[in-house]
Amino acid sequence: MNLPAKHPSPRPGQKERRLAREKRILEAAEKVFAEAGFGGATMQLIADMAGLPKANLHYYFPTKEALYRQVVENIFQIWLRAADVFDSADGPAEAIAAYIDAKMEISRRHPAGSKVWASEVMHGAPVIQDYLEHTLTEWTEGRAKVIERWIAEGRMDRVNPHHLLYMLWATTQHYADFNHQIETLNGGKPLSDAQWEEAKASVKQIILAGIGIDASNL
Amino acid sequence: MNLPAKHPSPRPGQKERRLAREKRILEAAEKVFAEAGFGGATMQLIADMAGLPKANLHYYFPTKEALYRQVVENIFQIWLRAADVFDSADGPAEAIAAYIDAKMEISRRHPAGSKVWASEVMHGAPVIQDYLEHTLTEWTEGRAKVIERWIAEGRMDRVNPHHLLYMLWATTQHYADFNHQIETLNGGKPLSDAQWEEAKASVKQIILAGIGIDASNL
DNA sequence: AAAATTCTTGACCAATTGGTCAACTGGTGT
DNA sequence: ACACCAGTTGACCAATTGGTCAAGAATTTT
Numbered sequence: 001m002n003l004p005a006k007h008p009s010p011r012p013g014q015k016e017r018r019l020a021r022e023k024r025i026l027e028a029a030e031k032v033f034a035e036a037g038f039g040g041a042t043m044q045l046i047a048d049m050a051g052l053p054k055a056n057l058h059y060y061f062p063t064k065e066a067l068y069r070q071v072v073e074n075i076f077q078i079w080l081r082a083a084d085v086f087d088s089a090d091g092p093a094e095a096i097a098a099y100i101d102a103k104m105e106i107s108r109r110h111p112a113g114s115k116v117w118a119s120e121v122m123h124g125a126p127v128i129q130d131y132l133e134h135t136l137t138e139w140t141e142g143r144a145k146v147i148e149r150w151i152a153e154g155r156m157d158r159v160n161p162h163h164l165l166y167m168l169w170a171t172t173q174h175y176a177d178f179n180h181q182i183e184t185l186n187g188g189k190p191l192s193d194a195q196w197e198e199a200k201a202s203v204k205q206i207i208l209a210g211i212g213i214d215a216s217n218l
Numbered sequence: 219m220n221l222p223a224k225h226p227s228p229r230p231g232q233k234e235r236r237l238a239r240e241k242r243i244l245e246a247a248e249k250v251f252a253e254a255g256f257g258g259a260t261m262q263l264i265a266d267m268a269g270l271p272k273a274n275l276h277y278y279f280p281t282k283e284a285l286y287r288q289v290v291e292n293i294f295q296i297w298l299r300a301a302d303v304f305d306s307a308d309g310p311a312e313a314i315a316a317y318i319d320a321k322m323e324i325s326r327r328h329p330a331g332s333k334v335w336a337s338e339v340m341h342g343a344p345v346i347q348d349y350l351e352h353t354l355t356e357w358t359e360g361r362a363k364v365i366e367r368w369i370a371e372g373r374m375d376r377v378n379p380h381h382l383l384y385m386l387w388a389t390t391q392h393y394a395d396f397n398h399q400i401e402t403l404n405g406g407k408p409l410s411d412a413q414w415e416e417a418k419a420s421v422k423q424i425i426l427a428g429i430g431i432d433a434s435n436l
Numbered sequence: 437a438a439a440a441t442t443c444t445t446g447a448c449c450a451a452t453t454g455g456t457c458a459a460c461t462g463g464t465g466t
Numbered sequence: 467a468c469a470c471c472a473g474t475t476g477a478c479c480a481a482t483t484g485g486t487c488a489a490g491a492a493t494t495t496t
Contacts, residue, residue, distance in 0.1 A: 018443095035341060040257020043484060053445050055486085064484065115340050121399045122333050123253060132402045140403055157427070163420035166400065167389050174388030181339045182384065184350045185358055202381035209375070210428030236472090261454060271475050273456085278473095282454065 022060055025050050030071050034112035037119055038068055069127050072120050075113035076131055082106055083139055092150045093213045097204050100172060104200045107176035114176035140165060157212030164211065171203055240278055243268050248289050252330035255337055256286055287345050290338050293331035294349055300324055301357055310368045311431045315422050318390060322418045325394035332394035358383060375430030382429065389421050 028050035032041045043064055047054040061067035082102040089095040107114055125132055140162070147161035175182065175191075183190055191199065208215040246268035250259045261282055265272040279285035300320040307313040325332055343350055362379035369376050393400065401408055409417065426433040 021443095037255035037257050037337065037341065039255050039259070040341075042482085044482090054484090055445055055447095056443085058485065059443070059445095062485090118340065118395065119255065119337070122336065122395050123255065123258075124398050125402070129402070132399060136399075137403055159424060160416060160420045162403070163417055164424065166392055166396075166417075167385075167421065167424060170388045170392030170396070171385050174384055174391075177336065177340050178384075178388070180342050181350060181354075184343070184347070185355055185380070198378060199381055199384075202378045203385065206377060206382065206385060206428035207424065208428075209430065210424035210426075212427065239473095260452085262452090272454090273475055273477095274473080276455065277475095280455090 018060075025052070025057060025060055025067070026071060026074065029067050030075075030112045030116060033068060033071055033119070034115040038064075038123070041068075065127070071113070071116055072128050073131075075110065075117045076128065076135075078106060078110060078113065079117065080135070080139075086143060087146075092147070092156045092211070093208065093215060093218060095146075096168070096208065096211075096213075097215065097218055099168065100204050100207065101200060103168065103172035104175060104196070104203065107172055107174075107179075108196060111176040111179055114173060118173065118177045155213075157210075159211050164207075167207065171207070175199060236278075243270070243275060243278055243285070244289055244292065247285050248293075248330045248334060251286060251289055251337070252333040256282075256341070259286075283345070289331070289334055290346050291349075293328065293335045294346065294353075296324060296328060296331065297335070298353070298357075301361075304361060305364075310365070310374045310429070311426065311433060311436060313364075314386070314426065314429075314431075315433065315436055317386065318422050318425065319418060321386065321390035322393060322414070322421065325390055325392075325397075326414060329394040329397055332391060336391060336395045373431075375428075377429050382425075385425065389425070393417060 025046070029041075029046045032046045032049055035041075036045070041064075043057055044054050046067070047057050050057070057067070061070065082099070082105075085098045085102045086095050089098055120126070120128060121132075143165060144161035147156075147159075147164060150156050151158050151161075179190075186195070204215060204218075243264070247259075247264045250264045250267055254260075254263070259282075261275055262272050264285070265275050268275070275285070279288065300317070300323075303316045303320045304313050307316055338344070338346060339350075358380070361383060365374075365377075365379035365382060368374050369379075397408075404413070422433060422436075
């Protein structure tokens with residue numbers, strides 16, 4: 001055990017410093033991978049953005065692939081945490097509304113991570129195929145069953161649960177992946193706070209009405 | 219003028235042969251750019267896939283950027299042609315249903331082109347920013363006005379036209395960009411004909427109901 | 437204070453990249 | 467038969483890439 005840190009870190013401490021360095025590198029890497037794609041990203045660019053010599057990156061992450069893999073796994077963890085809110089409510093209205101809010105917030109706060117994820121899947125998921133086949137598949141099938149139960153209970157219209165989930169993913173993710181296009185169509189300005197609220201409200205309005213749920217009491 | 223070609227090309231002819239070669243290169247390029255991204259794609263890979271020596275590519279397309287630009291412009295033309303069907307009907311139900319069908323068909327028939335387009339926009343639209351600012355902006359504003367008129371005429375619910383359009387783009391494009399994920403969740407098999415029909419039907423069902431349109435008579 | 441461990445970094449390397457070029461081929465018009 | 471020109475191609479080049487390494491600086495442990 002280490003002596004200091006009765007109170008949280010008056011001085012850095014080795015473990016914390018290492019984690020802070022890694023975090024700094026990962027944030028730079030996320031941005032560069034999002035902007036340039038895996039192939040277009042260079043270790044030198046990531047190093048510059050992190051303010052470190054390139055050789056130092058290789059001390060913390062042995063290869064470009066390893067660094068990329070860590071970035072992808074991190075965003076997948078965020079994705080999974082948002083998925084939890086789907087189960088936090090007991091009815092379709094609250095569950096889906098909360099899920100849309102959570103995913104829209106990810107698109108807003110982690111646009112780079114979302115783009116890396118999209119890029120990874122678009123290129124055939126070379127590094128996270130396992131996650132797709134196991135974690136994501138299980139989550140999806142579980143939620144599809146929940147939706148089918150809601151339908152059977154008459155709490156929402158009869159729709160194909162998988163395609164409903166695809167629509168939720170597609171629509172919310174679009175605000176991150178295509179934010180440049182949205183910004184251009186918004187007169188070159190990023191969406192304001194109010195516009196983000198309207199985006200969330202619009203998505204919820206159309207999808208909830210689309211599956212036969214009265215959202216007026218949300 | 220060239221002597222042959224009273225009737226359309228009994229023998230290739232120089233112009234046709236050139237176009238055929240370019241088409242072959244463009245198809246190979248589209249695939250490689252879609253699979254590897256601009257940065258990850260190499261002229262050698264494209265040449266191999268087209269079955270031509272690399273130096274020959276540079277005869278038809280001087281640089282990698284020029285080749286990429288042509289690929290992106292081609293898919294944008296397809297995109298624009300699909301956009302036309304939005305105006306082919308006079309009511310929101312038929313127009314939006316036809317538009318969804320057209321865009322879903324693009325996702326199905328041109329997955330590579332769709333991915334290239336998504337990748338281009340995701341990376342800040344370095345080569346087609348002009349198209350976004352002019353052609354796309356005009357189309358979008360025009361269609362938004364049409365939707366607002368439909369709303370004013372009481373033919374659909376009051377929704378934000380821009381976010382409705384984003385949802386249409388996002389949802390339909392998702393079936394191309396994330397087809398690998400969808401395939402994985404479909405047991406590793408591509409969607410069958412019947413599953414594609416169900417996908418189209420599901421998208422139309424939810425979105426049309428979502429904007430207050432009874433689609434039972436379509 | 438000295439030994440041991442962790443971290444930092446400039447210099448370097450082999451491999452790959454986009455692109456060039458000069459020599460060659462083959463068809464077309466005269 | 468000849469000249470002409472679009473098309474083809476292997477060999478080549480400068481620049482960039484991911485990654486290595488050994489020498490040194492910091493920090494922790496003894």
